[in-house]
Amino acid sequence: MTNAYRPGMNFWKHISDESRAAGSERLARIVKENLDELVGKFYDSFLAHEEGKAFLNHSVVTNRLHKSLRNWLIELVSVDPMGDMTEFDARQVKVGEVHARLKIPNHLVMEGMTLLKSEIAIKIAELDIDRRSIAEAIILLDELIDYAMRHMSAAFLSDTSRRIQTDEAFRLFSLGQDVHLERETQRAALMEWSQQVLFNLFSNDCGEVTKLANSPFGLWVRHRGAILFQGAPQLDAIQNLMHTIDDDVLSKVSDDRTAGVAALQVRIEEIKYHLNDLFNAASNVENGRDPLTRTLNRRFLASVLGREVGLAKRANQPLSVLMIDIDHFKTINDVHGHQAGDSVLSHVAEILLNTVRPSDFVFRYGGEEFLIVLVEATEEQAFVIGERIRARVEEKAATVVDRPAIPVTISVGVAAFEGHPDYQYLINAADNALYVAKNGGRNRVAAA
Incomplete structure (x- = not known):
């Protein structure tokens, strides 16, 4: 991109070469002298945010991300907006794609960038220079960060949209597999678990019974089933029934064999009903498997x-x-x-x-x-x-x-x-x- 068509960098373009050089030098010096403080405040703010805690923790920040933000800040104040910014632009796009991959809300990143602007601007204002020079340095800073954020945000939105489409394609693809075979496989897994419980009971085997949630059927419900039938009320009903069996019914089986077995059979039948209901709603969609190996694409x-x-x-x-x-x-x-x-x-x-x-x-x-x-x-x-x-x-x-x-x-x-x-x-x-x-x-x- 040429200087004439670089959006949002008007001040950089029209300011005098002398003022531009002086402002750039001040920005670089302030950021480099306060790197650890700036990075620390950025991530402290992020981790203090309830949404931020869901994505990062102090260990990840300390071991991996602290260095990345340091490098980003150094590059930000070292780049020449009047020169070739192709590599800089590409790195901002990559950062945006990483944020999309992690599903970090874009507004959290923007809040962090606003914090960085404020912290650096405060330090610029403390310099023993005239007001015009302070204003020029702050405007240069704002344009730089906003320019980087535009590239990140555009990449974030593009990548997020693509991933949403892929997520939906995978869900639909999953529904389009051999539905009958999948249903019978999971019915068999459920019945195998219930029969093992009854076998242990009537053979007086006092060993610990594997909870339904930890059985192959339970694993399937939490992982593949959650993708196949995302948001389906029947899936929620199955998970609630599994919790009831594990937390309540299994103890009844041990305390009162007759009543416990009857309660277990009722719950198993309810799960089978919801399972059938889920699979009956499945329809054929495009194939998503590698045609040669039958593994996932x-x-x-x-x-x-x-x-x-x-x-x-x-x-x-x-x-x-x-x-x-x-x-x-x-x-x-x-x-x-x-x-x-x-x-x-x-x-x-x-x-x-x-x-x-x-x-x-x-x-x-x-x-x-x-x-x-x-x-x-x-x-x-x-x-x-x-x-x-x-x-x-x-x-x-x-x-x-x-x-x-x-x-x-x-x-x-x-x-x-x-x-x-x-x-x-x-x-x-x-x-x-x-x-x-x-x-x-x-x-x-x-x-x-």
Whole structure:
């Protein structure tokens, strides 16, 4: 963008070169001399806000974000608005996209920017210079911050709109899957849990009964079901019934077998009724799976992982990710041909889909890479699942038409959610762990 068409920078353009240089120098000196104080006040204000607390905590600010804001402020007062601002503009767009990814309300960011303006302006006003020079420096500051915020806000709105559309597409896609199979799978999971409770009761097994909320059915309700039937009153009814069973009915079963079993059966039947009602409302929509591997399309990763990170943060639950790469896949393609490569991809994907839980999400991440979101799984549990997948892939060679079976191995990177609200950090951690596994000789699992 040329100087003539750079919006909102009129004062920078029309002020004299001498005044512009003096104002820029004063801004840079004040910001650099007070960096830690400015950053501290910005995040103190953010964390004092009820909405802000939902996105950040003191640990995340101290360990990750403090340095980022310092760097942003230094760049802000170092950039030359009369020169090439292409890189500066691109970084503001990236910041806006990150805010959208974290779903941080834009008004919180704008409040923080207003605070920075005020704090820096106060320090400018304390300088031993004439009033005109003070006014010039403050106007230059305002134009700089407003210019940056316009780029951030435009990127925020654009990215948020795109993500809303993707979220809705994923929900509709989920509804368009094999509805009958999904319904029967969850009915079976519910009945398996209830039968296990009755078996324990009538066999006088005094062991602790797994709560319905912690069963495979409960996991499905909280994660996949919440996406498939977002906002559906029947889903709320099912969750309330699950709480009633776990908090009330199970104790009755132990105290009064006859009355407890009758109450349990009534609640289970109510859940089945609401479950049928939910699935009966499902309709066919566009496919959202990778046609070769039948894993989820990567375009839905932001919707799923962003939601799961938010849920893990709010509920203080574990969440882990596996990044998986097929070892020496290029060699397989070069030696055996691309058709054989496709067979290997399908073979590995089938093992992944058959090994994870119904509540987990398996994505085709890249050419020969897969990403698995393991809900409510600690790093240790994720490592065990990753090792189980690795072993199953190694044990079973891939079948290829008109060719001998091809031995396949995979490398797996494991990362656990540690509180950072940006899901990209979790992906990057898993990717780094995968790099460690591959550098360690491949055919192994490594944790971040």
